[in-house]
Amino acid sequence: MSIINITNLHKTYSSGESEVKALRGLSLSVNKGDMIAIMGPSGSGKSTLLNIIGCIDRSTNGDYFLYDRLINTFNDREMAELRNEKFGFVVQDFALVERYNVYKNVMIPLTYSKKPIKSKKDKIEEILSKLKILEKKKAMAMNLSMGQRQRVAIARAIVNDPDIILADEPTGALDSDTGEEVMNILKKLNEDGKTVIIVTHEPKVVSYCKQVVKIKDGKVSK
Amino acid sequence: MQILAALLLLSFIFHIVLDINSFKNKLNEIIQGQEEEIYLSFDLTSSEKIDEIINGGQDSIKRQSELFEFIKQNPSFKTYTADTGFSMWLSDSNLDSSFAEHPQWDPNAYFLLKIDQNFLNVFKLKCVKGRIFSADDFKDMGSEIPILLGYDFQRYYDLDDTIRDDEGHSYRVVGFLGKSSFYLDPGQGDTIFWLDKAFIIPLQPDKFGDDTTYYESTINRTFIITDDKENLQAIQEKSNELNLYTYEYRSFTEQLQDILEANRSKIMTIGFMMTIILIFGIIGLISNLIQFITTHTKEFAIHLLCGGQIKSITQRILIQTFLIILIADIIVIIIHKFSPVTLLTVISSLVIGLIVIIYPIVMLSKTQINNILRRSQ
Numbered sequence: 001m002s003i004i005n006i007t008n009l010h011k012t013y014s015s016g017e018s019e020v021k022a023l024r025g026l027s028l029s030v031n032k033g034d035m036i037a038i039m040g041p042s043g044s045g046k047s048t049l050l051n052i053i054g055c056i057d058r059s060t061n062g063d064y065f066l067y068d069r070l071i072n073t074f075n076d077r078e079m080a081e082l083r084n085e086k087f088g089f090v091v092q093d094f095a096l097v098e099r100y101n102v103y104k105n106v107m108i109p110l111t112y113s114k115k116p117i118k119s120k121k122d123k124i125e126e127i128l129s130k131l132k133i134l135e136k137k138k139a140m141a142m143n144l145s146m147g148q149r150q151r152v153a154i155a156r157a158i159v160n161d162p163d164i165i166l167a168d169e170p171t172g173a174l175d176s177d178t179g180e181e182v183m184n185i186l187k188k189l190n191e192d193g194k195t196v197i198i199v200t201h202e203p204k205v206v207s208y209c210k211q212v213v214k215i216k217d218g219k220v221s222k
Numbered sequence: 223m224q225i226l227a228a229l230l231l232l233s234f235i236f237h238i239v240l241d242i243n244s245f246k247n248k249l250n251e252i253i254q255g256q257e258e259e260i261y262l263s264f265d266l267t268s269s270e271k272i273d274e275i276i277n278g279g280q281d282s283i284k285r286q287s288e289l290f291e292f293i294k295q296n297p298s299f300k301t302y303t304a305d306t307g308f309s310m311w312l313s314d315s316n317l318d319s320s321f322a323e324h325p326q327w328d329p330n331a332y333f334l335l336k337i338d339q340n341f342l343n344v345f346k347l348k349c350v351k352g353r354i355f356s357a358d359d360f361k362d363m364g365s366e367i368p369i370l371l372g373y374d375f376q377r378y379y380d381l382d383d384t385i386r387d388d389e390g391h392s393y394r395v396v397g398f399l400g401k402s403s404f405y406l407d408p409g410q411g412d413t414i415f416w417l418d419k420a421f422i423i424p425l426q427p428d429k430f431g432d433d434t435t436y437y438e439s440t441i442n443r444t445f446i447i448t449d450d451k452e453n454l455q456a457i458q459e460k461s462n463e464l465n466l467y468t469y470e471y472r473s474f475t476e477q478l479q480d481i482l483e484a485n486r487s488k489i490m491t492i493g494f495m496m497t498i499i500l501i502f503g504i505i506g507l508i509s510n511l512i513q514f515i516t517t518h519t520k521e522f523a524i525h526l527l528c529g530g531q532i533k534s535i536t537q538r539i540l541i542q543t544f545l546i547i548l549i550a551d552i553i554v555i556i557i558h559k560f561s562p563v564t565l566l567t568v569i570s571s572l573v574i575g576l577i578v579i580i581y582p583i584v585m586l587s588k589t590q591i592n593n594i595l596r597r598s599q
Contacts (some may be wrong), residue, residue, distance in 0.1 A: 054528065075532060084529020097521045112529035156528065 003195060004030035004053060009062035010046050012219075015025045022048040023059070024218035030197065032163070037188040040197045041217035046199040047168055049215065053197065054087050054158040054166045055079040060168050065081065084112045088157030088194075090186075093171035094143040094149040102128065103137045127155045147178035154185055158194070165189060167198040171205055183208045187220070224503030225574065226550040231496035233554045233567040235489055240328035240562055241484045245412045247480065248478035252344060252406060255472050258300075260344075261446040261454060262409040262477065263469040266393040275466060276434045283430075286437035290427065292460045293441065294338075298446035302340040303425050305404055307439035310334040310421045311388035317378055321419045333420045335405070336440070344447075345405050347417075350395025352381045353551055355424050359396070370422040373401040393423065407443070408477040412485065438467075446471065471590070507546070511539060511582040535581055543579050546572045 011023040022045045030036060033091045040046050051057035051101055052064060055071065064071045065084065074082070088093070088109075096105050103124060117123050128134040131151045136144065141152065150170065167186060171179030179202075187208050192198045197207060206212055214221045229397040253260065267275075268301075275282050294301060301412050309323060309331040319325040339360055341347075347354060350373065359368045371379060376398050379385070386392045430436040446454060454471040461467050472480075511513050522535050558564045 039398075070246070080526070080529050080531045081526065089527050095524050095527060099521075108525060108530075109528040112525075114567075160529075219567055 003032045003067055004028070005063075005068075006053075007063045009049075009052065009064065011045070011052065011057070012060045020078045020135070021111055022207075022218055023052075023062075025062070026219050028113050028213060028220060030195060032195055033190070033193060034211060035187070035209045036198065036211045036213055037216060038197065038213045039206065039207035040200055040221075041201075044215045045218040046215055048191040050166050050168055050197065050199050052161060053164075054097060055082045062120050066196035069163045072094045073128050079114060080112070080180070083113070084160060085115065086162050086164055088154075088160070088162040088165045089153065090150070090153050090157050090165065090167040090170045094153040094173070095154055096149055096156075098142040099140070101140050102133065102144070102155075103139050105141055105152055106159050108156060113160050115160060124155075124159060131155050146174050147198065150174060150178070151185070154182070154189075155181055157160040162194075164195045164197065167200075171202060176204070179204070225546060225571075226433065226504055226553060228496050228500040228503050228570050229547075229550045229554055229567055230557070231492050231499065232570055233558055233563055235496065236362060236430050236563045236566045237461060237482045237558065238485055238489055238492075240566075241414075242412055245406070245414055246482065248404065249406050249408060249474060253478075255346070256447055258447050258449040259473045260474045260564050261448065262407070263442060263444075263471055264473065265442050265445075266468045266470055267466075271467075272438070274445055276438065278434065280432070282434050283437065284306050285466055286434060286441065287427075289428075289457075289461055289464050290368070290437055290441055293444055293446070293457055294427075296453070296456075298306040298450070298456070299446055299453045300340060301338075301444050301446055302344050303440055303444045304407060305336040305440050305443040306343065306407070306410075306415070307435075307443065308334050308336065313388050315378075317375075317534075321374070326416070331551070333415075335415075335417070335420050335422045336484070337422060338386065338425045339446075341405075345403075347403055347422075348400045349397035350400050351376065352395070354397060358427060361422045362426045366392040366394040367426070368396040370397050370399055372393055372416075372418040372422075373403070374418045375537055376512055393421075395430045408474055408481060409472075412481045441467070455524065464489055493581055501575070504574065507543065507578045508581055511543065511578065514539070514542070514583055515586060536586060539582060539586070540579060544575050547575045 006026060009026040009028075010021070012023060012156065013020040021100040022139065024045075026045070026049060038049065039047050043171060047075075052059050052087050055066075055074070056059065059062075059072065062072075066082065067084045071079075071082070083089075084117065097108075106127065110117065110123070124132060125137070128137055131154060133148055133151045136148060136152075141149065144152065166185065169181055183205060186196050186198070196209075198209060200206065241372075247484075275286070294303075303315070309328070310333070311330055313330045315330075315332075317332070321327060321332055322329050323331050337355075339355065341380075342354055347370075349370070352370075355368060355370065366384060369385060379395050381395055381397070383395045383426060383587060385395065386391070398424070399417055399420075401418065405415050405417065407413075407415065425440065427440070430440075448454070451471075457471075458469055461469065522530075525535070526532070551571050554567045554571075555564050558567070
């Protein structure tokens with residue numbers, strides 16, 4: 001079942017008088033339960049695509065359907081709700097608030113969530129336990145190792161139970177062992193039913209994915 | 223701190239402006255209520271001379287009495303007297319401390335106003351209970367002195383009650399004044415003397431006896447109603463002839479102009495200080511907000527990523543700004559209580575708050591989430 005349908009997507013960034021065409025008529029379909037690696041050289045439009053899929057950015061042209069709903073027409077509030085309910089984000093620099101502790105970092109999506117959750121505390125502890133960092137829940141983000149940070153980022157990505165995990169170079173800042181651990185976690189999440197889309201240029205990461213989409217010059221090349 | 227200081231100064235400006243406007247309106251009412259100009263006297267007599275007059279014994283009393291009669295019985299002009307030179311001393315009253323003139327150092331001294339009959343015509347005092355003074359009340363009948371009480375005394379006294387002061391005088395309550403009754407003496411600045419907590423007794427010169435201070439105080443607080451400045455000259459000449467006081471007479475209109483001018487300068491000075499502090503305060507606050515936004519960019523980006531909206535960040539900045547203003551407003555309310563001054567200051571503070579947040583909010587609202595994310599990485 002296709003949950004993401006993108007047709008003829010264009011994205012142009014304007015900076016003063018110059019224009020950068022990041023996406024040039026890209027089309028893509030993602031099924032529920034997929035684990036896709038998006039690959040391509042720097043500047044090919046990988047991250048732009050991920051941002052548009054994740055409702056962080058808007059396309060300049062083309063259609064983006066998520067669960068058969070045309071996202072192009074969504075307002076800022078609806079986009080924010082989608083980011084909160086449907087997506088979990090894992091990024092290269094972990095995107096943790098350094099002055100928050102682990103618990104508070106993981107709490108962020110639940111602050112905006114409208115989903116009925118009995119106990120936010122229990123939910124956070126369950127996720128942290130699953131990712132083996134429960135004992136660090138009171139530690140400040142700035143005092144964690146790289147691997148622990150990425151686990152916290154993953155915990156935050158899944159705490160609101162989203163359908164789709166978007167990962168932008170999730171192992172980019174990690175050593176190979178820790179990168180492997182993180183990929184195993186993502187793999188496990190996919191096996192549990194989550195759709196995982198990973199932007200990467202590492203062949204090792206690609207090996208965990210069921211499907212590879214290569215992007216060149218703002219289009220799917222294969 | 224700067225915003226608090228600016229708001230406090232602003233509240234003082236509002237206070238001065240509202241007070242002076244109220245004073246000006248009331249004084250104009252009094253001035254326009256008379257067909258002729260009202261003059262007050264400034265006593266320029268040297269202190270040595272005053273000592274000499276006060277300690278001058280019977281001769282001094284005779285001379286002062288003659289001057290007093292000359293002023294009060296003169297057919298060429300009218301006068302009224304409002305003497306606040308004495309207090310009512312009551313040691314065994316059960317009045318609460320708000321009635322005392324100076325609760326800290328004289329808890330038993332209360333505001334006392336001695337008036338003559340014409341005062342009632344000028345200030346048009348009315349009673350809510352009982353009666354105003356009659357002509358007979360201004361004569362020494364040898365019995366209890368009639369007394370009018372301010373509106374607030376109704377909780378403590380009834381009509382015909384007898385009040386005994388610490389000097390052994392007895393007063394009989396004949397009436398209670400209407401709420402917010404007042405009198406003005408522009409010679410004592412821009413204060414409105416509210417009479418709700420005042421004792422008012424009739425001026426009875428027959429009772430002055432051998433006390434020279436009664437004459438001095440009464441003559442000083444006698445106001446001359448005339449359009450002919452020669453009458454004022456005549457009073458001074460009479461005083462010179464009797465080797466008594468040296469006066470400078472000023473009309474209420476002139477005095478009001480001086481008071482307005484003095485207040486204008488005061489407002490200009492405070493206003494200048496306030497403007498400088500306010501400019502620095504606003505610039506400081508805007509810089510702080512911009513710095514706050516800049517240093518928290520990554521945090522904002524993460525919140526946006528997890529489902530937050532620019533709106534929620536804006537709310538956070540609004541709360542942060544208005545919390546500072548709220549604290550300043552609370553301090554203003556503590557100082558000025560709930561009054562028109564407080565209301566104006568709070569409205570002004572909200573305007574200041576809006577000025578402060580406009581730029582940071584516009585800056586934030588123009589920022590796209592992906593730009594913030596890119597910048598934070």
